[in-house]
Amino acid sequence: MSNHLSGNRSALAEAPAAPPATTLLRFATAGSVDDGKSTLVGRLLHDSKSVLTDQLEAVEHASRSRGADGPDLALLTDGLRAEREQGITIDVAYRYFATARRRFILADTPGHVQYTRNMVTGASTADLAVVLVDARNGVVEQTRRHAAIAGLLRIPHVVLAVNKMDLVDYAEPVFAATAEEFTAYAASLGVRDVTAIPISALAGDNVVEPSTRMDWYGGPTVLDHLETVDPAARTPDEGSRFPVQMVIRHGGERYYAGQLLTGRLRVGETVTVQPSGRTTTITSLDVLGQPADVVPAGSSLSVRLSDEIDIGRGDMLTAGPRPPRIVQEIEATVCHVADAPLTVGQRVLLKHTTRTVKAIVEDIPSRLTLDDLSPHPQPGRLVANDIGRVRVRTAEPLALDSYADSRRTGSFLLIDPADGATLAAAMAGDAFAPAIPAAAPEAERKRE
Numbered sequence: 001m002s003n004h005l006s007g008n009r010s011a012l013a014e015a016p017a018a019p020p021a022t023t024l025l026r027f028a029t030a031g032s033v034d035d036g037k038s039t040l041v042g043r044l045l046h047d048s049k050s051v052l053t054d055q056l057e058a059v060e061h062a063s064r065s066r067g068a069d070g071p072d073l074a075l076l077t078d079g080l081r082a083e084r085e086q087g088i089t090i091d092v093a094y095r096y097f098a099t100a101r102r103r104f105i106l107a108d109t110p111g112h113v114q115y116t117r118n119m120v121t122g123a124s125t126a127d128l129a130v131v132l133v134d135a136r137n138g139v140v141e142q143t144r145r146h147a148a149i150a151g152l153l154r155i156p157h158v159v160l161a162v163n164k165m166d167l168v169d170y171a172e173p174v175f176a177a178t179a180e181e182f183t184a185y186a187a188s189l190g191v192r193d194v195t196a197i198p199i200s201a202l203a204g205d206n207v208v209e210p211s212t213r214m215d216w217y218g219g220p221t222v223l224d225h226l227e228t229v230d231p232a233a234r235t236p237d238e239g240s241r242f243p244v245q246m247v248i249r250h251g252g253e254r255y256y257a258g259q260l261l262t263g264r265l266r267v268g269e270t271v272t273v274q275p276s277g278r279t280t281t282i283t284s285l286d287v288l289g290q291p292a293d294v295v296p297a298g299s300s301l302s303v304r305l306s307d308e309i310d311i312g313r314g315d316m317l318t319a320g321p322r323p324p325r326i327v328q329e330i331e332a333t334v335c336h337v338a339d340a341p342l343t344v345g346q347r348v349l350l351k352h353t354t355r356t357v358k359a360i361v362e363d364i365p366s367r368l369t370l371d372d373l374s375p376h377p378q379p380g381r382l383v384a385n386d387i388g389r390v391r392v393r394t395a396e397p398l399a400l401d402s403y404a405d406s407r408r409t410g411s412f413l414l415i416d417p418a419d420g421a422t423l424a425a426a427m428a429g430d431a432f433a434p435a436i437p438a439a440a441p442e443a444e445r446k447r448e
């Protein structure tokens with residue numbers, strides 16, 4: 001049976017296998033406009049020799065033609081001409097690079113205040129967020145928003161890069177005060193793993209090479225930390241989740257193809273078909289034409305089962321200690337990304353893994369103030385860049401995890417049925433409630 005998928009390879013190519021977690025780190029950058037994100041990323045790529053030579057030559061050429069002395073490192077990341085002309089980064093730019101120790105996917109997200117939605121998009125799958133501040137300004141409103149989003153998205157690790165240390169004479173007290181303020185604030189939002197690093201992206205201090213101008217700092221450089229941090233740390237033990245992407249009939253057999261999002265699958269294992277709840281046994285697993293006994297998360301595969309059960313695209317095979325909840329009534333935290341508002345009573349499509357069902361927005365009980373995550377009750381609607389709570393009712397049951405348990409299968413999209421445009425990105429369940437143990441009540445008291 002090893003080659004039965006050869007005619008269907010292109011369909012499987014939709015979901016490429018991810019490399020093992022130990023070799024790949026997904027991270028996002030965030031900072032206010034002009035804090036130096038692009039310069040930092042350019043410096044990282046340049047000094048770690050991750051940049052392709054032709055790219056670097058193009059940048060040097062462009063920099064020279066603008067009369068600059070050395071390469072303008074921001075040019076390496078601000079790819080789009082329109083963005084450069086506007087002078088701000090307006091969308092998420094994904095970069096793929098590697099060093100000898102690790103491969104990286106970087107979501108370079110914009111700093112402008114109105115682009116919260118892009119930060120959410122870029123950071124939603126990140127293992128780590130690099131939050132930049134300008135050493136001269138310290139923690140500003142945008143920094144607090146970025147910390148809040150990191151908390152909401154449950155990004156396991158945060159690096160606070162205190163940049164432009166060259167402009168504050170590389171002074172330790174400036175760094176220490178900013179690091180202390182940020183770490184305390186982040187902790188109040190449930191972000192516990194913060195590594196603060198004093199850097200100059202422009203001069204190259206503590207980005208790849210340790211700085212000779214900040215002897216008082218004994219911690220890692222940015223690259224050291226990115227190369228050694230454990231991406232899996234703090235991720236809870238997830239069950240196995242295999243949403244069926246397509247059913248392939250071949251030689252009288254049925255094969256279910258898709259990508260294993262979390263956990264692993266094993267031949268002979270009992271799995272539950274969701275949302276019907278029927279159980280069956282895996283008789284074979286096949287990864288790109290090769291039979292396998294055990295398949296890890298991230299693999300694209302096809303599964304054969306012992307029973308003839310009616311299974312189609314959008315069903316999910318699950319196994320493991322914590323089964324998903326089968327729900328039609330969902331409470332979620334959403335980041336609204338469309339220009340048109342989201343309102344109570346609105347009919348939407350809900351896309352969760354490979355399943356898309358009709359749904360209605362039953363309630364929008366609160367909207368969050370991003371500075372401190374305190375809720376405003378009963379906003380009635382959400383507009384672009386708002387983060388709020390919604391209650392949604394679906395026409396059919398869904399097998400849903402809470403976002404706290406699984407970022408992959410606890411998230412979904414709300415889609416406009418008229419044109420297929422994404423309205424909101426959602427995190428199911430108690431996404432922000434437990435992340436703010438003390439901050440919200442205190443903030444409430446302050447307002448009173």
Ligand SMILES: Nc1nc2c(ncn2[C@@H]2O[C@H](COP(=O)(O)OP(=O)(O)OP(=O)(O)O)[C@@H](O)[C@H]2O)c(=O)[nH]1
Nearest residue numbers: 033034035036037038039088089111164200201202
């Ligand atoms: N002195 C000094 N200047 C820096 C440093 N890092 C960046 N800059 C300068 O700060 C300005 C903004 O840097 P960018 O990297 O474009 O900032 P950004 O955060 O990517 O800005 P947006 O893309 O607009 O969000 C540029 O003039 C940089 O040369 C630094 O460490 N020290």
